[in-house]
Amino acid sequence: MQHLDWNDLHDFLTVARAGQIARAAAQLGVDATTVGRRLRRLEARLGRTLFEQTREGQVLTEAGETLLAQVEAMQRAADRIEARPDSGALSGLLRVSVSEGFGTWLVAEHLPAFAAAHPGLTIDLVASSGFLSPSKREADVAVLLARPAQGPVVASKLADYALHLYASADYVARTGAPTRETLATRHKLVGYIPDLLYAPELRYLREVDPALAPQLRSSSIAAQARLIAGGAGVGVLPHFIAGRDPALVRVVPEVTIARAFFLVTHRDTRQLRRVRAFRAWLVELVTRHRAALIGGEG
Incomplete structure (x- = not known):
């Protein structure tokens, strides 16, 4: 067997954990072509196929599963060496x-x-x-x-952190202060895109009232905060974001969402x-x- 390069093994480990060459390349800070070339080089040196290409990405073969267990053991050993206490600076x-x-x-x-x-x-x-x-x-x-x-x-x-309903002062002056009863009928709501939620804990409006649905939607909480501050409507924001923005006022004060x-x-x-x-x-x-x-x- 030819000499194995630890960098190739590290790339293999990253791809195995990420499940996709493109995702692994992003984590490694290199392009996907480079990662693919290193994997082919490793497979050639081992004389084994390590991944099968599927529609979703890379899936380990039996030989790949065996190598993964060995490389993870090597990584844990390296981590234990680094974890030994010493007086040196962090790096x-x-x-x-x-x-x-x-x-x-x-x-x-x-x-x-x-x-x-x-x-x-x-x-x-x-x-x-x-x-x-x-x-x-x-x-x-x-x-x-x-x-x-x-x-x-x-x-x-x-x-722990708290979230509340917020709107801009201009919005409140223009439409009147929202109440729990008027949120669904008289006010535009700002919130997440339901099918792009990355965590169920983000379903804030449903917790206020299951009937509430946002008309202005974004996958970004930063964009939602800007929309609300700009007078687009009412939305749920963490206090650590909204509490420092003078353009935002808390509305429907009886509503607090805990996370x-x-x-x-x-x-x-x-x-x-x-x-x-x-x-x-x-x-x-x-x-x-x-x-x-x-x-x-x-």
Whole structure:
């Protein structure tokens, strides 16, 4: 057997976990052609076919499943070596997956201080509509809207947060203050696109009233906040977003929607020094900003 390149094995591992070459390439920061070429090189050196191409992406063959178990064992061994305590500075790549709102309005604002304290780290903040999976090792740390039901992960509640109904002051002056009874009949509603929801916890309007349906819809909470602030209608926003925007006023004040964030890491990598450091920093961050999250003053 020819000498195997660890980089090829790492690419194989990424594709196996992602299920698609294109998705794996995005995680690796290279183009899909490069990943495909490396996989073919690995298969040629092993003399085995590792993946079958399907409509959905790449599916492991029996030989691929066998290799995956071996490469994951190698990765865990490498992680354990890195996890040994020492006095050196943190280094390497830290990938963090968070929701768009939490990542943009809270984490990103304060992350420069953490990055400055650990200049040897490369930090990927994936703040988007959807989450990377710690159980598949797509992310080192994830902040999710629900505790995972299964998988090789460790999860704990990070923070509670509150959401309310908001509109712009101009909208309220133009249409009158919404009430629970008039939301469905007299007001335009802003919310998520139902078939593009990435988590059931985002069905906010249904929790207010099952009959409510948004007329202006976006997969982005940032876009929804801009639409509401611009006078487009009434919508549900987290207090940590809307509470700092002077263009927004809370309406239907008796409505409060409670949610929670959960901090999730893979059980094999949660003791890595960079992961431990970020977890501690994030817990301290939400503790300091608890009032902004739950809707109090401060």
